[in-house]
Amino acid sequence: MADVRGGLRAAGYLAAAQVRSDWQYRSAFLLAFAVQAIVALANVVAILIVLELTPSLGGWSRGQVLLAYSLVGLTFGLADALFSALEDTGEMTRTGDMDRVLLRPVGSIAQIVGRNFQLRRIGKLVPPIVAFVWAVPRVDIDWGLWTVGYLMVTVVSATAIFAGLWVVSGAVGFVAVGVRRFSHSITYGGQQASEYPLHLYPRWVRLVYGWVVPLAFVAYLPVIVLTAAPNPLGIPRWLGYCAPLVALALCGAARLAWGAGTRRYQSTGR
Numbered sequence: 001m002a003d004v005r006g007g008l009r010a011a012g013y014l015a016a017a018q019v020r021s022d023w024q025y026r027s028a029f030l031l032a033f034a035v036q037a038i039v040a041l042a043n044v045v046a047i048l049i050v051l052e053l054t055p056s057l058g059g060w061s062r063g064q065v066l067l068a069y070s071l072v073g074l075t076f077g078l079a080d081a082l083f084s085a086l087e088d089t090g091e092m093t094r095t096g097d098m099d100r101v102l103l104r105p106v107g108s109i110a111q112i113v114g115r116n117f118q119l120r121r122i123g124k125l126v127p128p129i130v131a132f133v134w135a136v137p138r139v140d141i142d143w144g145l146w147t148v149g150y151l152m153v154t155v156v157s158a159t160a161i162f163a164g165l166w167v168v169s170g171a172v173g174f175v176a177v178g179v180r181r182f183s184h185s186i187t188y189g190g191q192q193a194s195e196y197p198l199h200l201y202p203r204w205v206r207l208v209y210g211w212v213v214p215l216a217f218v219a220y221l222p223v224i225v226l227t228a229a230p231n232p233l234g235i236p237r238w239l240g241y242c243a244p245l246v247a248l249a250l251c252g253a254a255r256l257a258w259g260a261g262t263r264r265y266q267s268t269g270r
Contacts, residue, residue, distance in 0.1 A: 036123030073128030086170030
């Protein structure tokens with residue numbers, strides 16, 4: 001626990017220093033923030049175009065689809081802002097920059113995510129929040145303390161799932177340099193696949209992005225639990241409550257993968 005607290009403190013100090021540095025150029029920061037929001041808005045526009053052509057999507061109403069998008073966009077945006085710097089692991093391994101990281105008496109993940117933290121990435125959170133505000137009144141949710149608690153646990157768990165995927169994809173960079181596209185196929189590809197109801201996809205896509213990469217627990221199952229959305233796959237409803245367990249398992253596996261990667265690391269000799 002002491003190592004975890006030390007890593008969090010180090011990441012916080014490094015991230016704060018990076019934010020102060022970025023804020024010295026306010027116009028550039030605000031422009032980058034706006035660009036991030038506009039890029040994320042493109043996903044909403046794509047979904048709205050599809051929904052304009054059909055009143056429902058796989059039996060899901062417009063509100064249910066946008067609720068799923070908002071959960072995916074919000075949680076992926078948080079994980080992206082905090083952990084996407086880990087996609088540079090392969091390049092740092094190739095150039096030997098990882099030497100400095102691993103020689104310091106602070107956790108390597110904390111160093112990488114802290115020194116490369118980019119606050120402007122939170123611009124991606126704007127469209128999902130707007131979509132959530134629009135979708136909630138248009139779906140049948142029985143609001144109460146339990147519902148609010150379930151929604152909060154889902155957001156935390158889904159963010160942890162995406163964070164675990166960033167760590168795993170970063171760990172691959174220790175042994176396979178130049179795999180950024182592979183990393184993106186898991187992270188960004190998983191995000192885009194999760195924005196639509198899982199039952200719309202072919203079986204192999206459902207298997208890969210729903211269960212091997214356990215993104216069914218990010219939005220698909222929570223929307224079924226919250227709104228009683230159609231469930232053509234016949235997935236047991238109780239699985240919708242397992243997101244915290246899945247997140248813990250994935251984060252544990254990601255930590256093991258990162259440890260294995262650092263042990264296999266060999267300096268470039270520069």
